Amino acid sequence: MAASQDYDVADPDAALLFARVLDGNGGGRVVSWEEANQWRPGRAGEMLWLHLCRNADGLQDWLEHELQMSEPTAELLVSDDTRPRALREGNALVAVLRGINFNPGAEPEDMIALQLWSDGRRVVTLRREPLQTPRQTLAEIDAGTGPTDAGALITSVTEHMIARMNHSILDMNDNIDRLEQADPEDDADEMLDRIAVIRRNCLALKRHMSPQHEALERISRDAPPWFEEHDRREIAESIDRLRRYLEDIDISKESAVVLQDDIRARAAASADRTSYLLTIVAAIFLPLSFVTGLLGINVGGMPGVNDGDAFWVVTGLCCAILAVQIVLFWRWKWLG
Structure with missing residues (x-):
């Protein structure tokens, strides 16, 4: 070379x-x-x-x-x-x-x-x-x-x-x-x-x-x-x-x-659990919101406006609705 x-x-x-x-x-x-x-x-x-x-x-x-x-x-x-x-x-x-x-x-x-x-x-x-x-x-x-x-x-x-x-x-x-x-x-x-x-x-x-x-x-x-x-x-x-x-x-x-x-x-399962809980909460409060919204309209002639016991009647009604919902959700296994 x-x-x-x-x-x-x-x-x-x-x-x-x-x-x-x-x-x-x-x-x-x-x-x-x-x-x-x-x-x-x-x-x-x-x-x-x-x-x-x-x-x-x-x-x-x-x-x-x-x-x-x-x-x-x-x-x-x-x-x-x-x-x-x-x-x-x-x-x-x-x-x-x-x-x-x-x-x-x-x-x-x-x-x-x-x-x-x-x-x-x-x-x-x-x-x-x-x-x-x-x-x-x-x-x-x-x-x-x-x-x-x-x-x-x-x-x-x-x-x-x-x-x-x-x-x-x-x-x-x-x-x-x-x-x-x-x-x-x-x-x-x-x-x-x-x-x-x-x-x-x-x-x-x-x-x-x-x-x-x-x-x-x-x-x-x-x-x-x-x-x-x-x-x-x-x-x-x-x-x-x-x-x-x-x-x-x-x-x-x-x-x-x-x-x-x-x-x-795991992230999807966590999101699904969160969505499920939110759905249950919404399902529980939807009828209660309907009742309170209906009784809360500002029109004349609403029954019980001047009755001192009307508040407790409405509260008892809401509790009864909540109890019925819990029983139904349990039977339907939504809360399992």
Whole structure:
């Protein structure tokens, strides 16, 4: 990979996030941009890993001419088309994967794309926004316990990416558990808003993670020969883990729907009880209001106007009507 000033990126310091030459034993050494440009496979087992910021100026031309990529492949690696996919191009593996965005202020459904290219001797990963997954694999390499070849590096990054997805799923499940234990009568509207957010997150994660499942299956099935059998087994384990996470998302979504329906049913039942009580009260006072309204009209000739006992007669009549109503309501089981 000879250096070429004609096709160098405008700002190598901004383009290169980190670079390591893996020694084949789990460790690696730091290399600069200039060293990476001039790197050639040395002793057996050595491999170059470049982690780049894909929006650096001139990066597409550098990928095409320094790494001998085809124009469509280089364009894919630096583009904003981030739907997960994987393909084989000769002896090279090209993939676009997505990881959970754990940057401050980000929502779980905000996914970050990680573009990947490898010919077995070199691995290039690219991202636009900060992504913590490659740093986990980098920490293992710096500790001497990292991957030993290109296939192991790809499977390591994939495993860390999928494992971090589980954190968001567990957080949603914890939120659902807390909502299930809460009293809906405290603040039903707030609980419904939180459940709606969880349902949106579940739908977004499912929409983004389902294509990733297909991309990993494509890697396992169509990767070049340097992607060894044990690497395919590791990818198969990652696929199985991702499948379980997708099932967990479905369960979380269904739990949120059940909880949402339960809260709404309780709110509706409470409203029905209130309406029922108001109806009973109205039914009790309707005939009493009719009697008092009839006797309260201001016209001449009303009987008992000058009779001192008329008030008590009317009061007794109202009490008798009330007693009859209570007996009838009880027999009709309206008060049960």
